Amino acid sequence: MKDEVGEPVDVGQTGEAVEVVEPVSIWARPERPVRASRRSSPGPNRSFSRSQITAAAIRIADAEGLEAASMRRIAADIGAGAMTLYRYVPHREDLVELMIDEVAGEMDFDGKSFGGWREALTEIAVQRRALWLKHPWLATRMPGHPIWGPNTLRQLEFTLSVFDGHDLPVDELTGLYTLLSSYVEGFARDEVGWDQEALHTHVDMREWMRRSAPYARELVASGRYPRFSRMLHETVTAHLEPDARFHEGLERVMDAIQAWLPESAPS
Known part of the structure; x- marks a missing residue:
């Protein structure tokens, strides 16, 4: 039934109207069952699965970028009609969420032991x-919203378990998790940005810095940017290889986390 403005409502056991809220996460929507007898059969009655659609989307996105992984392209890849896929994955954002969670499953911590939280x-x-x-x-x-898929949640559980025994409030745990995630994702996003730029312009970071040197000298000589000039003259980290830069910055993050933990906490 619907209310006076046309919104769907349900009637609970008490007889009172309860608003029916549409799920905002693909994980809250039960997946359509795949009919085993028709899984591999051709034609319009063939059944598909979210995992099949997600795997095709990842293959395409890895090779050509996320925008190339359209429903039409995925449908052609798995032999389905484009509109058919919306029965399994209703929205584009749902597809992206499925893809992110699927690749998160590639991270593997099973059976590994560590000497400490660091x-x-x-x-x-x-x-x-x-x-x-x-x-x-x-x-x-x-x-922008959190992803509550099984692989992402498993990753979250493992990361937070690192701090078991330190008796930290939940908000502090969340802060530490965000600190680490923000550093890694920010660094990786910059790396990907440089790689993509080099792919399209054939100018990588080192070549960009070489070609920018004359203009940089002009900026320094102007005297208007003393702090920027100091950065150019004194920086060492910017000239390191990506792996070394990543680990140097990561050590700073670890030091910040160490300062957040109780003084008696071993690293």
């Missing part, structure tokens, strides 16, 4: 950066 968080950061470099479309389309 070593564990370093492994998490290294794997997450590698994931973004392997799937550069992650840097171009991350939703």
Whole structure:
């Protein structure tokens, strides 16, 4: 039934009207069952699955970018009609969420032991950066809302478990998780940005810096930007290889986390 403005409502066991809220997450919508007898049959009655659609989308996005992974393109890849896919994945944002969670499953911490929280968080950061470099479309389309897919939640659980025993309030745990994630994703996004720019312009970061040197000298000589000039003259980190720059910055993040933990907490 509907209310006076046409919004759907349900009647609970008490007889009172309860508003029916449309799920905003693909994970809150049950997946359509795949009819086993028709899974591989051709024609309009063939059944598909979210995992099948997601795998095709990731293949296309890895090769050509996220925008290339349209419903029409995916449908052609798996032999379906474009409109058919919306029965399984209703919205474009749902597809992106499925893709992000699927590749998150590539991070693997099973059976690994660590000497302390610093070593564990370093492994998490290294794997997450590698994931973004392997799937550069992650840097171009991350939703603002949290993703509550099984792989993403497993990753969250493992990361937070690193701090078990430190008796931290939930908000502090969230802050530490955000600090680490923001550094890794920010660094990886810059890396992907440079890689994509080099792909299209054939000018990588080192070549860009070489060609920019004359203008940089003009800026320094103007005397208007003393702090910028000091950065140019004294920086060492900017000239390191990406792996070294990543780990140097990561150590600063670890130091910040260490300062947040109780003084008795081993690293």
